[in-house]
Amino acid sequence: MKIIGNRSFDILIANHYSLITTYKHTMRTFFASILLISSFSVTAQFSDSLFVTPSNRGELMQRLMSIPCGIHATDNVKTICQKLEKFLISYKNDPNFPDDKFAKAANWQALKSVKMGGYGIGAVIYENKTRKILHAAHNSQMTKLRSDLHGEMTLLNEFEDNPKNKKYRNKYVCKEGLTIFSSAEPCPMCFIRIATVGVDTKFCTAGPDDGMTQRVQCLPPYWRDLASKHKCEKAQSSPVMQMISHVLFYSYMLDNRHV
Ligand SMILES: [Zn+2]
Numbered sequence: 001m002k003i004i005g006n007r008s009f010d011i012l013i014a015n016h017y018s019l020i021t022t023y024k025h026t027m028r029t030f031f032a033s034i035l036l037i038s039s040f041s042v043t044a045q046f047s048d049s050l051f052v053t054p055s056n057r058g059e060l061m062q063r064l065m066s067i068p069c070g071i072h073a074t075d076n077v078k079t080i081c082q083k084l085e086k087f088l089i090s091y092k093n094d095p096n097f098p099d100d101k102f103a104k105a106a107n108w109q110a111l112k113s114v115k116m117g118g119y120g121i122g123a124v125i126y127e128n129k130t131r132k133i134l135h136a137a138h139n140s141q142m143t144k145l146r147s148d149l150h151g152e153m154t155l156l157n158e159f160e161d162n163p164k165n166k167k168y169r170n171k172y173v174c175k176e177g178l179t180i181f182s183s184a185e186p187c188p189m190c191f192i193r194i195a196t197v198g199v200d201t202k203f204c205t206a207g208p209d210d211g212m213t214q215r216v217q218c219l220p221p222y223w224r225d226l227a228s229k230h231k232c233e234k235a236q237s238s239p240v241m242q243m244i245s246h247v248l249f250y251s252y253m254l255d256n257r258h259v
Helices: 006-042 057-065 077-090 100-115 151-161 163-168 188-197 213-218 221-227 239-249
Strands: 122-127 133-138 178-184 200-205 232-234
Touching (some): 057 239, 077 100, 077 239, 100 122, 100 133, 100 151, 100 178, 100 200, 100 239, 151 178, 178 239, 188 221, 213 221, 213 232
Parallel strands (some): 200 232
Antiparallel strands (some): 122 133, 122 178
């Protein structure tokens, strides 16, 4: 064994610590890069042009692949659902978007529907004061073979049928202070049902070809007046939650399950 002098030993120790410091710095940079990449991915912006109705399956797949959950062009519906489910489970609500809690819950319901062979629209009803979700449901047209069971309709039917919710209701309408949060903008049928029930509405993604919010002026005067008594607006949810709502809404294009 080579015996080294004190000075050489000091140099060796110094080199040793220098190596450790370099290693620590490298690891710090490595993990910081991962954090930066993942935070960029989750907070990624999506241009407005990506929220129009996709013209074909290929366009929808491009949008699915823009979500940072590893979807590939060759993935089938089952695999796509598994990847979106994993992403939603690990997703931490973005504090910059106060409605993310409801967006995540509504998207979870929408995904549940797609997994069951149905349409990807989910909805929750919550109490404004406590922000507590009182009930959650999803579109059930395919599973129950009922033309009326859109996401918001199923939600309201189940909510109204549950005796536990009597305290939130006044005969057939709801008391003030509740909001329905839907993954997608309400269609004319759901819009009128919600107006009749008398609660506010928020939605995660706009329905350019079927949404009613921008078309209230088309209603007969009675329904227009009734609808004006409560807000129906786009929620403050993160871009990635909006994109998930959007792609789930059009997910019927993946396997042509639309009638
Ligand atoms: Zn509807």
